[in-house]
Amino acid sequence: MPNQMYKRHDRSDIFIHWFNAACWILLLLTGVGLIQHSAIDPFGSGYPEALRAMVGGGGNLLTIHEGIGLLWILGFVFYLIVNFKGAKFFLSEVFPVSPERDVPWLFKKMALMTIGPKVLKDPTLPDQGYYNMGQKVFAQASVVGGIVIAVTGIIMWLSDRSLGAEAVGIVSWSIFLHFIGVGLVFAGLLVHIYMAAISPEERPGFMSMFTGVVPGDYAKHHHRLWWEKIKTENK
Amino acid sequence: MAQQLAMVIDATKCIDCKGCVAACKVANNVPEGQWRNWIKQDEGTPTPGVLPTAKTRFQPGACMHCENPTCVDACPTGATYKDKETGAVIINDALCIGCGNCIPACPYNARFRNAVKRKADKCNYCPERRAHGLLPACVDTCPTKARVFGDINDPESEAGRLFRKNKAKLVQVAAKTDTKPNMYYIGDPGLQDWAGEAVIPASMIAMKESAPFIKGIVGLSGLGVLAMLSRQLFVSSDENKENDDA
Numbered sequence A: 001m002p003n004q005m006y007k008r009h010d011r012s013d014i015f016i017h018w019f020n021a022a023c024w025i026l027l028l029l030t031g032v033g034l035i036q037h038s039a040i041d042p043f044g045s046g047y048p049e050a051l052r053a054m055v056g057g058g059g060n061l062l063t064i065h066e067g068i069g070l071l072w073i074l075g076f077v078f079y080l081i082v083n084f085k086g087a088k089f090f091l092s093e094v095f096p097v098s099p100e101r102d103v104p105w106l107f108k109k110m111a112l113m114t115i116g117p118k119v120l121k122d123p124t125l126p127d128q129g130y131y132n133m134g135q136k137v138f139a140q141a142s143v144v145g146g147i148v149i150a151v152t153g154i155i156m157w158l159s160d161r162s163l164g165a166e167a168v169g170i171v172s173w174s175i176f177l178h179f180i181g182v183g184l185v186f187a188g189l190l191v192h193i194y195m196a197a198i199s200p201e202e203r204p205g206f207m208s209m210f211t212g213v214v215p216g217d218y219a220k221h222h223h224r225l226w227w228e229k230i231k232t233e234n235k
Numbered sequence B: 001m002a003q004q005l006a007m008v009i010d011a012t013k014c015i016d017c018k019g020c021v022a023a024c025k026v027a028n029n030v031p032e033g034q035w036r037n038w039i040k041q042d043e044g045t046p047t048p049g050v051l052p053t054a055k056t057r058f059q060p061g062a063c064m065h066c067e068n069p070t071c072v073d074a075c076p077t078g079a080t081y082k083d084k085e086t087g088a089v090i091i092n093d094a095l096c097i098g099c100g101n102c103i104p105a106c107p108y109n110a111r112f113r114n115a116v117k118r119k120a121d122k123c124n125y126c127p128e129r130r131a132h133g134l135l136p137a138c139v140d141t142c143p144t145k146a147r148v149f150g151d152i153n154d155p156e157s158e159a160g161r162l163f164r165k166n167k168a169k170l171v172q173v174a175a176k177t178d179t180k181p182n183m184y185y186i187g188d189p190g191l192q193d194w195a196g197e198a199v200i201p202a203s204m205i206a207m208k209e210s211a212p213f214i215k216g217i218v219g220l221s222g223l224g225v226l227a228m229l230s231r232q233l234f235v236s237s238d239e240n241k242e243n244d245d246a
């Protein structure tokens, strides 16, 4: 039997993923340049000054960051209008966690990927569904983090446009939450990019973010519970 | 030496005419009910016909462009900063979003959130006027020349001369947080202990304290990726295969 291809991502899913990734990278690069305080500055000093000089001042950098941020939010609104069903499916796959399958999977997988199979008595991984637990953790962080980042971003954007002096507490806490949200998602993002783009075993998953489909043997091996479901549906 | 723009004020010359307050408001378009500068006094307002018990002393003031500006420490973006060239504490309006962190961080209450611009505001020594060779509005307007403005590091300037000549008896307002203000009084300015404490908002403290944790988590994640990458590159693919097929 030829290796049958299974549909994994819709065109709108592929669009929103790469659109989001591009926005994230630009927002990170510009956002880090907006923090200039010796106790916080994520890279140590020099970067914010250099970036600000490049774009003609901190005010311009802020405008660029705000513009990309608003575009990012609009992109998601657009996606939700086009493929609300897809978003609902995504959330329903990402948030439910099975304690007996997913939790051991995560710990075993982390040990396997970093130290190797020898540390585990039984290196077999429990079967996973549409997303494995690692993907779920990152997806949950991106969804919750993304909402926090977007909401606090809008509050900060409104601060000097329509909010009064009584709102400064909310604005200042928004700055803190924005920072924390980005920091945590970014920590996950390092692993995400490694797994998706660099690790060889996930190569078919990487290709699926362009073509939308994965080969059957990959689906069977990596997302067995999902494969069992679609295998019967597709027949 | 770099400049340090400052005011050297002869408080005994002040007649409480409030000319400086009005001139500043006009020059800087300060909204109704808000002020960038002030004149404080240590006695109640004198009543006509009643001889005051003590001589009322007047103390003109504004942002003191401190050596150790707590407001700058409260700002996460560097929208307010101490200018290296002039020593003035500046607000970059284009970068400030009006989060308000810096306002309680000033023990002299020199900052406010401009009700129209919705951004932090305070004395900036009138840079537009200085660019045209004029003095700050409050200094220019002062009829008794109580306020003297200039670079105190320049012995040739009026301010520098006064600063040097009176060095021993210069008085600064003493706040509970010592910010080393660059506002010097010659002559008795009256009240000297009215200033409060620099309060950095809890949200800003939370951000400063959480920064090392965030860096730690990102670092751990980076280490994990490095561990995975080195396994991918250096551990024989046989062993990986074994685990793949398991």
Ligand code: HEM
Pocket (backbone or CB within 6 Å): A008, A017, A020, A021, A022, A024, A025, A131, A134, A135, A136, A138, A139, A142, A185, A189, A192, A193, A196, A197, A205, A206, A207, A208, A209
């Ligand atoms: C630029 C580097 C990136 C690459 C190469 C990349 C690659 C991928 C790939 C190949 C998938 C599909 C996995 C599968 O369905 O099997 C995926 C999914 C996903 N990506 Fe990315 N991505 C990148 C950046 C981002 C960013 C910046 C975010 C959000 C902050 C993000 C969020 C997600 C989420 C939530 C999923 C679905 C859940 C998961 O697979 O973990 N990605 N990514």
